[in-house]
């Protein structure tokens with residue numbers, strides 16, 4: 001059979017989550033993935049589940065998704081660790097940002113605890129003593145995204161879905177998708193190809209945004225929270241050619257994942273030693289002891305970035321039965337479950353649980 005209720009191109013965390021939600025809604029799903037399941041941006045990132053709150057539509061999608069992630073909290077494949085997020089500030093402007101963030105998170109019903117310097121030292125001894133203050137969001141967590149994508153695909157196939165692994169969608173037509181081995185699959189298509197989405201949908205603008213990460217040896221207990229500096233949101237939402245911000249995560253096995261950097265206009269995956277050094281210096285500013293730990297490996301990955309920073313989720317009105325879920329920049333793991341629910345609601349004509357307008361692909365197609 002080559003006819004499906006839904007054909008999903010791409011098995012990153014977004015395609016996998018959408019395929020799982022669609023299969024659970026009773027649809028017969030086919031997934032096409034040329035590389036490793038969850039092997040794109042999904043494997044390159046940090047897996048921090050965090051509500052960035054300064055862009056309302058992004059906050060709404062993240063908040064909704066965080067609630068849905070609770071269903072994964074006890075599933076071993078998720079490697080879910082509720083370490084909480086600790087936002088830290090190193091000056092008065094940063095403290096002001098912490099206060100407004102605390103107010104926004106609390107107003108949205110999230111727990112957000114402002115910490116003075118003494119409480120901060122108690123909460124996270126690795127922090128420099130001149131860090132001015134912190135904000136703890138204890139319910140946030142970290143997960144291991146590629147394994148989750150794999151678990152989602154296992155669920156899809158268990159529900160009767162078909163996986164075309166090692167195959168690529170090369171073109172779309174009025175009736176479905178053509179694969180690189182000449183196979184034709186009939187049915188509505190969801191393009192969830194991350195940074196590669198414009199290869200199938202050139203009308204959608206997308207820029208890959210390169211990021212560096214470093215992983216250390218194991219230092220159990222060295223860090224307790226995912227520590228993020230207040231400047232992170234400006235780095236994520238800004239349009240600078242190059243930006244760095246301190247963002248350090250304790251992995252369940254005791255390793256530390258150290259980020260973050262953002263660069264536009266860099267297509268190659270090679271490490272940039274100068275930017276990596278700048279990123280690490282920024283982290284040492286907040287955690288001086290980090291400089292004495294042993295780094296094992298560094299790599300880069302590419303965040304799929306739309307012109308306004310919000311993902312494309314929905315139907316492409318200019319095409320017949322073609323849908324998209326892509327462009328989640330640095331928040332695609334956090335927002336995967338809300339994206340999948342919104343997509344399936346729209347696809348089945350159900351009332352969406354979130355206002356879909358801010359994510360409408362048409363906003364940049366027009």
Ligand SMILES: Cc1cc2nc3c(=O)[nH]c(=O)nc-3n(C[C@H](O)[C@H](O)[C@H](O)COP(=O)(O)OP(=O)(O)OC[C@H]3O[C@@H](n4cnc5c(N)ncnc54)[C@H](O)[C@@H]3O)c2cc1C
Nearest residue numbers: 010012014040041042045046048169194211301332333334
């Ligand atoms: C350094 C870094 C740190 C990050 N940290 C976090 C974080 O802490 N928290 C968070 O929420 N997010 C984070 N992110 C962002 C997150 O990883 C991405 O937003 C998310 O993984 C995007 O998922 P995706 O499925 O859209 O893309 P991808 O994971 O890239 O998946 C797209 C898939 O489509 C496939 N594909 C491409 N072309 C075709 C085709 N023609 N046919 C079929 N398949 C195709 C690819 O092989 C790929 O597997 C980070 C990203 C980076 C780079």
